[in-house]
Amino acid sequence: MLSEFSLIDRYFGRRAALSPRAALGIGDDCALLAPPPGEMLAISTDMLVESRHFLPDVDARALGHKTLAVNLSDLAAMGAKPLAFTLAVALPRADEAWLAGFADGLFELADRHGCELIGGDTTAGPLNLCPTVFGTVPLAHALRRDAAQPGDDIWISGTLGDARAGLGVLRGEWTVSEPDAASFRRALEWPEPRVALGLALRGIARAALDISDGLAGDLMHILERSRMHAIVDVDAVPRSAALKRLPADVQRRCTLAGGDDYELCFTAPANQRDAVESAGHEAAVAVTRVGTIAAPPAGHDAPAIHWRDANGAPLTLTLQGFDHFHAD
Numbered sequence: 001m002l003s004e005f006s007l008i009d010r011y012f013g014r015r016a017a018l019s020p021r022a023a024l025g026i027g028d029d030c031a032l033l034a035p036p037p038g039e040m041l042a043i044s045t046d047m048l049v050e051s052r053h054f055l056p057d058v059d060a061r062a063l064g065h066k067t068l069a070v071n072l073s074d075l076a077a078m079g080a081k082p083l084a085f086t087l088a089v090a091l092p093r094a095d096e097a098w099l100a101g102f103a104d105g106l107f108e109l110a111d112r113h114g115c116e117l118i119g120g121d122t123t124a125g126p127l128n129l130c131p132t133v134f135g136t137v138p139l140a141h142a143l144r145r146d147a148a149q150p151g152d153d154i155w156i157s158g159t160l161g162d163a164r165a166g167l168g169v170l171r172g173e174w175t176v177s178e179p180d181a182a183s184f185r186r187a188l189e190w191p192e193p194r195v196a197l198g199l200a201l202r203g204i205a206r207a208a209l210d211i212s213d214g215l216a217g218d219l220m221h222i223l224e225r226s227r228m229h230a231i232v233d234v235d236a237v238p239r240s241a242a243l244k245r246l247p248a249d250v251q252r253r254c255t256l257a258g259g260d261d262y263e264l265c266f267t268a269p270a271n272q273r274d275a276v277e278s279a280g281h282e283a284a285v286a287v288t289r290v291g292t293i294a295a296p297p298a299g300h301d302a303p304a305i306h307w308r309d310a311n312g313a314p315l316t317l318t319l320q321g322f323d324h325f326h327a328d
Contacts, residue, residue: 012087012103012117021116022084031118033084035136042080042135042142046071046212050127054189055170060098062189063129064105069191070212071133072113073262076198077210079143080135082115088132090125113195143201143208143266148226152206152267154291155276157194159238160215162187164258165246174250180242191262197287200279201266208266214257216305216317219265223303232291234317235310256317267293 012026024032035041048067050056068085075082087106110117115133166184168174176184194210201208207226211218215237223230237255244251268276273289280287296303307315 012120021114022118025084025116025118026120031084031086033118033134035083038138039136040139040142041083042075042078042137043132044071044074044078045130045132046074048129056127058189060101061105064102064107065109065190066105067102067129067131068106068109068115068133069193070262071131072109072115072193072195073191073210073212075133075135076193076195077143077208077264077266078135078137079141079198079202079205079208080137081199082113082195083134083136084116084118085110085131085133086118087120088130089120089122090128091122092125092127109193113193137202141202143198143205144225145207145209145222146225148207148222148228148267148293149269150228150293150295151270152293153270153273153276153289154219154230154232154293155205155266155268156211156215156238156263156288156290157197157266157280157285158192158261158263159240159243159286160211160256160261160263161239161243161251161254161258163191163260164214164254165243165250167258167260168250168254174246176242176245180245183240183242188260191260193262194264194283194285197264197279197283197285200282201264201268201276204272204275204279205266205268208264211261211263211265212259214259214261215255215265216257217259219305220303222265222267223305226293227296227301227303229294229296229300229304229306230291231294231306231308233308233310233312234315236288236290238286238288238290252317 022031022033054063072082162184166188169176169181169184207222209218209221219230239255276287307317309315
């Protein structure tokens, strides 16, 4: 039977040591990590809990990928370059086949982004995965939620809604073709952090975040921090060909309030449209303009999203992003 330290050494410690970037990594009470001169550390933690953030039967390799991907997505939203991460894991049992698959998925993504595992912890318990990621970014180029200004365009990377559609298929909420089901499930289990786009948007975008809990809820975070309103064209929100084959009301539910997309939502001045398009081309990801940031009307200081259709007609939509304590 694997002990705690043999488990760490076999599945995490040896592989983490192949490309050291920290001054001191796994094996001591603390890791020692320094950012490049003139840059700040960007730090984020995003926990994944079984049956809350992933299904119990998810493939171990996919789960290893997603565990790091959702955290790298936070660095992408800040315009930060990945540097290192720690990983705390609670495991119901030391299943060697599961651990091998999980580590494969985790390190394939870590190696692709040059992100070194520098420490963590393991214990017995219900399956719970808690990475902390560290990145670097010049302070002046950090993409903050409080930086949106009136007249900014609102942009979305990639497409929205496929992950929520995949969850709906798994729950039996709707029926789709086998190819569409496979596409939706891949979006749910293998999100792609938009690190390259975040880096390309430095000096171009103003405010940004990653869409983890649904556009309706996450965009409000920018509006709250920036004290702004937003006007959003619902029909402009990008969606995949597979999602377009679902009923219109399901499309809206998935794209606007679905969650688990891990695409970037960001604002940029209108005179930077060509630069944003170039950044998307450089990062090899589509970027779509979906709305505008507006100053609050007199007497309406509370942040709000004003939904419109393609013709500019107002829409009355009741939408709420994912809530970890009141999830559907």
